[in-house]
Amino acid sequence: MKTIKQLSVFIENRTGRINEVTRILEVGGINMSAFSLAETPDFGILRMIVSDVEAAHRALKEAHFGVNVTDVLLVTCANEPGTMHRILEVLAREQVFIEYMYAFSEGEVANVIIRPTDVARAAEILQSHQPC
Amino acid sequence: MIWNQPKECMSSADKRRMQGERLRKLVERVYHSVPFYRNKMQQMDVAPRDIRSIDDITRLPFTTKQDLRDNYPYDLFAVPMSEIVRLHASSGTTGKPTVVGYTRGDLAVWSEMTARALTAFGADRNDIVSVGYGYGLFTGGLGLHYGVEHMGGTVIPTSSGNTAKHISLMHDFGATALACTPSYALYLADALRDCGMPREEFALRIGIFGAEPWTENMRREIESKLGIDAYNIYGLSEIMGPGVSYECGFKNGSHIGDDHFFPEIVSPDTLEPLPVGEQGELVFTTLTKEGIPLLRYRTKDLCSLDDTPCECGRTAVRMSRIVGRSDDMLIIRGVNLFPSQVESVILEIEELEPHYLLVVDRVNNLDTLQIQVEVRDGFYSDEINRMVELKRKIAARLQSVLGLAADIRLVEPGTIARSEGKAKRVIDNRKLV
Numbered sequence: 001m002k003t004i005k006q007l008s009v010f011i012e013n014r015t016g017r018i019n020e021v022t023r024i025l026e027v028g029g030i031n032m033s034a035f036s037l038a039e040t041p042d043f044g045i046l047r048m049i050v051s052d053v054e055a056a057h058r059a060l061k062e063a064h065f066g067v068n069v070t071d072v073l074l075v076t077c078a079n080e081p082g083t084m085h086r087i088l089e090v091l092a093r094e095q096v097f098i099e100y101m102y103a104f105s106e107g108e109v110a111n112v113i114i115r116p117t118d119v120a121r122a123a124e125i126l127q128s129h130q131p132c
Numbered sequence: 133m134i135w136n137q138p139k140e141c142m143s144s145a146d147k148r149r150m151q152g153e154r155l156r157k158l159v160e161r162v163y164h165s166v167p168f169y170r171n172k173m174q175q176m177d178v179a180p181r182d183i184r185s186i187d188d189i190t191r192l193p194f195t196t197k198q199d200l201r202d203n204y205p206y207d208l209f210a211v212p213m214s215e216i217v218r219l220h221a222s223s224g225t226t227g228k229p230t231v232v233g234y235t236r237g238d239l240a241v242w243s244e245m246t247a248r249a250l251t252a253f254g255a256d257r258n259d260i261v262s263v264g265y266g267y268g269l270f271t272g273g274l275g276l277h278y279g280v281e282h283m284g285g286t287v288i289p290t291s292s293g294n295t296a297k298h299i300s301l302m303h304d305f306g307a308t309a310l311a312c313t314p315s316y317a318l319y320l321a322d323a324l325r326d327c328g329m330p331r332e333e334f335a336l337r338i339g340i341f342g343a344e345p346w347t348e349n350m351r352r353e354i355e356s357k358l359g360i361d362a363y364n365i366y367g368l369s370e371i372m373g374p375g376v377s378y379e380c381g382f383k384n385g386s387h388i389g390d391d392h393f394f395p396e397i398v399s400p401d402t403l404e405p406l407p408v409g410e411q412g413e414l415v416f417t418t419l420t421k422e423g424i425p426l427l428r429y430r431t432k433d434l435c436s437l438d439d440t441p442c443e444c445g446r447t448a449v450r451m452s453r454i455v456g457r458s459d460d461m462l463i464i465r466g467v468n469l470f471p472s473q474v475e476s477v478i479l480e481i482e483e484l485e486p487h488y489l490l491v492v493d494r495v496n497n498l499d500t501l502q503i504q505v506e507v508r509d510g511f512y513s514d515e516i517n518r519m520v521e522l523k524r525k526i527a528a529r530l531q532s533v534l535g536l537a538a539d540i541r542l543v544e545p546g547t548i549a550r551s552e553g554k555a556k557r558v559i560d561n562r563k564l565v
Contacts, residue, residue, distance in 0.1 A: 008514035010507070012544050038516045043542055047514055064546035066512040099515050115514065 001075045001126045003119060005053040009046045010066035013039065021046060021060065028052075028059045034113060036102035047102070049074070049113065071119045077132035079110040086131040087112070096122045135251035135283070136244070139391050140446045144439075147447065151394055152185040154419040159183045159192065162425050165210040168203055169193070169427060189394065189417060190405055194428045200230040200370065208424050209233050216423055221269045222369050222468055223535045229269070232369050233423040239278065241420060242372050245389045246279020246365075249378030252387065252444070253338050253363040255309055257284030260335070262302050264312035264320075265343065265466070266292040270535075271373030272343050272466065276311045276365075279375060285309075292316070295323050302336065303329055311340035313466040314350050314362070318497035321357035336360050342367065342374055343466035345454045351383075366451070370429055371416045377451055382443050385450030392420045395449060396428065397437055400458035411436040413458045414451065432459045462492060462558065464499045467536045471557045474503060477533050483511040483522055487548040493561040501538045503530065506545050 011017045018037070025032060031051040038045045050056045053069060060067045077083045084103075091098065096116050103112040116122035134140050142150070160180045162169040172193040173179065182191060200208060209216065217236050221229035234242065255261065261280045265272030273291055280287040288305055290298050292312070298320065302310065310317065317339055324334070339354060339362035346364070354362045366386050367374035376393055377386035388395050397412040398405050406412045414431045418424075434456045439449045462469045471490060478488050485506040493500045505526065513519055519542065527540045549556060 006514065008512070010512050010519070010542070010544060012542075012547070017544075040516060040520060043519065045514060045516055045519065061509075064544065066507055066509070066545050068512040068514055070514045099517070 001073060001123065003071050003123050004049065004074045006070050006072040006113065006115070007048050007050055007053055007056055007060075008068045008070065009048070009060060010068075011044050011046055013042055013044055018046060020063070021065065024059050024063055025050065025056060028055055030056045030059070034102065034104060034111065036100070036113075038100065047100075047113075047115075070115070073114040073116070073119060073123055073126065075112045075114060075126065075132065077110050077112070079105040079108055083110065083132045084112065087114075087126070090125060090129045090131045091116065091122060094121075094125045096125060133251050133254070133256065134445065135248040140248060140387070140448055142391070142447055144447060147391065148186050150391060151419060152187075154391075155186055155189060155394065155417065156180070156183050158417070158419055158421075158425055159427070162210055162427065166208055166425075168199065168208055186394065189396065189428070192417070192427045194403065194415070194430055195426045196430050197230060197370070197432075201228055204228055205231045206233070208426070210425050211235060211422055218274075219269075220271045220274075220369050220373065223473065223533065230370065235422040238372075238421055238423050241392055242275060242375060243278045243282035245372065245375035245392065246275055247283040248389065249363075249365050249375050250279055250283050250285065250309075250340070252378050252380040252446075253309070253340060254361065254381065255280075255283065255285060255338055259285040259308045259338070260288065260306055261285055261309040261311060261340070262288040262290045262298065262305075262307040264290050264292055264298055264310060264316060265374075270467075271367065271369045272311075275367065275373035275375060276340065295320060296327075299324055299327050299329075303334055306335045308335045309338040309340060310336060310358075310360070311365075313343050314341040314346035314354060315344060315465065315494065315497050315499060317341055317354050317358065317362070318350065321354065322496065324358070331359060339363065340365055344463040347453070364453070366454075368431060368433075370426060371418055371431075372421070376416070380442060380444040380446060384442070385438050385452055387442070387446050387448040387450050388437075390449050392418070394419055395437060395451065397435070398430075400432075400434070408437050408439050411452075411455065414454075430458075432457050432461060434458055460558065462490070462560065464492060464501050464536055467534070469501075469534055469536060473534055474530065475557075477526075477530050478505060481526060481529065483508055484526070485545070485548075487550065488557065489548050490558045491561070492558065494563075499562065501536060502541055503538045504541045504543045504548060506548055507542055509545065 033049045035048040099115045101114045163180045215235045216233040218234040221231045263276045267273035339360045342365040351362050363379045365374045365378045367376040377388040379386050394417040396415040400413040414433045433454045435452045489504040491502040523540050
């Protein structure tokens, strides 16, 4: 488990807006390793884990996007039944509220991005309990 | 029927004499009791003795909404507060509405004028009138309310907000007349069609519509959808409220209660009086008002006057429909809105850039107001909840100042056009033709 930087981008719900973000990343030679999109009726927030947070942040701001960098937890665990549950059990028992999360798994490994309200505290708890 | 035959059908010569006499007394009164007017008149080198007939009105100073704001709350009142029995206010910029005060005599005139209007619409003491204007600081609700009572009719103080309830009240109480904004009447017409109760079970026959500009096309649509006669009633709180002018059965312009409110049409650019029939800005002098008498108040409403005799027998001069505004005021669901009011709120919210765009439209006959704003750098969050909460906060702040619900739209940075000179702050997609 480690704490990493996540880039979030405010995007109006209009066709083609995400393309603009991906185009900027392509031009900047920035790789996106994970992302999730949260939406409301009129806007959405695109959250991404990218190869170069600073460069992506700069490029998107130059293109007038509303961007924000936050700490999130990256938990890498075994891709087998029950791992996710054990992680969440530990956090719930310690009253850690999770704002959102997203994950993907492939082969032996599963990667989960967790955005608790209190990132530092959640990191400590996962560190000491080692649920996976 | 005519409520006050002697006044509404007075000969032109008698009326001018009466107006001149009333103006003379009015000027005498404001000169001695309102420092604002005394100073203005002294600056213009005009004294009360210079006002001898109604023609001398052009020597008097104008009054604007800004003057009302500058003299907030009571400095334009011409009587002590012990004489004021009612206050009304229209929304203003943050914390500063424009306030008007009425004496008992002012309320009596208002009731009389509204009774004149109702009678001109064909209503009488047997009518049951559902007043769907908002009750409160806005003059629409209480203005009509007192008029119906004064006429001797039955008033249902329905107020605004709940369409289903309004329909069932009109149905169960046998309402014969409906007072509301014309756009709400169209909305109500659709709701009535879909409510499951047949039209024959409603006694509705008269519509009393005002507080926003409307068109002949809207009249036709309202009349055919609701199966009623639809009439225009005009007013503004600064002068009195609804009943300043009203249509008669001939629906060919609204008769101004010109024994109480003297109308002029001036050029909005030069402020020079324009000949009768020409289009310009409507200006009123409140000939008999006691609480807050106003000299040559600029309504900013653009229209023309017609002093030819009307077939109904009334000699009271008629004003055309309002064709526009000489300022940037918008009327949304009957509520007056200045873009500057929105601006004053936006500037106070630290999370926002000082740019905004108002998009006004009419959807299913109801005005919609969308306010686009940009979030300032540093206040973007990765959490949806925070952004939604920010939106809610902006909406609540705007609603409390504007008295109007708006759809807040957070847009991407730089989306709202910045321009050097006069920025385009409003897109009005309503088609009032």
